[in-house]
Amino acid sequence: MEKAQCRYCPADAIYTRGHEGASFCSKCFRKAVEERVRRTVTENDMLKFNDHIAVAVSGGKDSLTLLNLLVKMENRFPRSKITAVSVDEGIRGYRDEALDIARKACEKLCVEQFVVSYHDLFGITTDEIAGMHLGQTPCSHCGVFRRKAINRAAQMVGATKIATAHNLDDEVQTVLLNMLHGDPWRIVRSGPVLHDPRGKFLTRIKPLCDIPEKEVVLYAYLNGFDFQSITCPHGNAALRNDIRNFLNQLDQKHPGSKFTLQRTAERLRELLSQTAPVAELNECAKCGDPTPHQLCEACMMLDAIAA
Ligand SMILES: [Zn+2]
Numbered sequence: 267m268e269k270a271q272c273r274y275c276p277a278d279a280i281y282t283r284g285h286e287g288a289s290f291c292s293k294c295f296r297k298a299v300e301e302r303v304r305r306t307v308t309e310n311d312m313l314k315f316n317d318h319i320a321v322a323v324s325g326g327k328d329s330l331t332l333l334n335l336l337v338k339m340e341n342r343f344p345r346s347k348i349t350a351v352s353v354d355e356g357i358r359g360y361r362d363e364a365l366d367i368a369r370k371a372c373e374k375l376c377v378e379q380f381v382v383s384y385h386d387l388f389g390i391t392t393d394e395i396a397g398m399h400l401g402q403t404p405c406s407h408c409g410v411f412r413r414k415a416i417n418r419a420a421q422m423v424g425a426t427k428i429a430t431a432h433n434l435d436d437e438v439q440t441v442l443l444n445m446l447h448g449d450p451w452r453i454v455r456s457g458p459v460l461h462d463p464r465g466k467f468l469t470r471i472k473p474l475c476d477i478p479e480k481e482v483v484l485y486a487y488l489n490g491f492d493f494q495s496i497t498c499p500h501g502n503a504a505l506r507n508d509i510r511n512f513l514n515q516l517d518q519k520h521p522g523s524k525f526t527l528q529r530t531a532e533r534l535r536e537l538l539s540q541t542a543p544v545a546e547l548n549e550c551a552k553c554g555d556p557t558p559h560q561l562c563e564a565c566m567m568l569d570a571i572a573a
């Protein structure tokens with residue numbers, strides 16, 4: 267079989283985009299990913315020339331790709347700053363390895379890394395929560411704690427924005443997950459930019475939200491990034507896993523489905539945001555963080571664990 271040629275140069279192609287049929291050589295593929303991320307950042311007005319971005323870096327392929335891309339982009343803006351923030355959830359044999367990979371990547375890029383731990387912030391680790399056998403997996407606790415830990419870390423380093431490495435697959439999975447949970451308002455509170463109109467939370471941006479997961483993997487691999495490839499020993503939330511498999515099958519049979527779902531979510535967001543209630547925020551009675559309730563979600567979970 268004859269090898270396909272790159273659409274943009276005479277080199278042999280190494281990858282074909284199912285949804286648009288275009289083939290790319292290694293160099294042109296990397297350029298295409300970088301251009302797409304730049305476009306996402308510009309179209310969504312994600313960055314200002316003097317932002318201090320806290321990049322959530324776990325040591326996985328997504329976060330290392332994001333960190334490398336943002337460092338490349340911010341080189342042109344001398345008044346901007348990047349700090350990597352990493353969270354140690356306390357998962358032995360897993361997070362310690364990833365943190366080490368993240369540390370080395372930061373050193374290579376000359377980016378400062380700031381690490382916060384569940385142990386220090388919440389007095390408990392994910393391994394300890396898993397050992398209590400509260401539910402099927404400790405993922406629900408871990409997700410809430412991680413969000414809070416990243417917020418804390420970003421505030422501690424004085425960041426003006428938080429960048430997370432959610433890719434297209436993550437975003438579409440979350441939309442379907444919210445639908446299956448019967449929570450349409452959560453769709454409003456998702457998307458490429460999460461801006462709190464009350465100004466109580468730092469703005470969160472997701473520059474990789476238009477890049478499919480398999481392209482992030484390929485980009486990381488072609489650039490020779492060292493990244494953690496083992497999965498969390500506590501497993502993944504079962505429903506999200508089923509949605510992931512379903513979406514991959516769908517996209518294989520009907521290329522472009524993930525993009526279509528994302529565009530649909532974007533329209534829903536626009537429509538729903540006009541009627542979505544904006545809850546008033548109180549200060550959490552325990553930790554002082556903004557919350558629509560008496561206690562924030564993390565403190566409620568910690569109370570339930572202690573009970
Ligand atoms: Zn090429």
Ligand SMILES: [Zn+2]
Nearest residue numbers: 550553562565
């Ligand atoms: Zn709290």
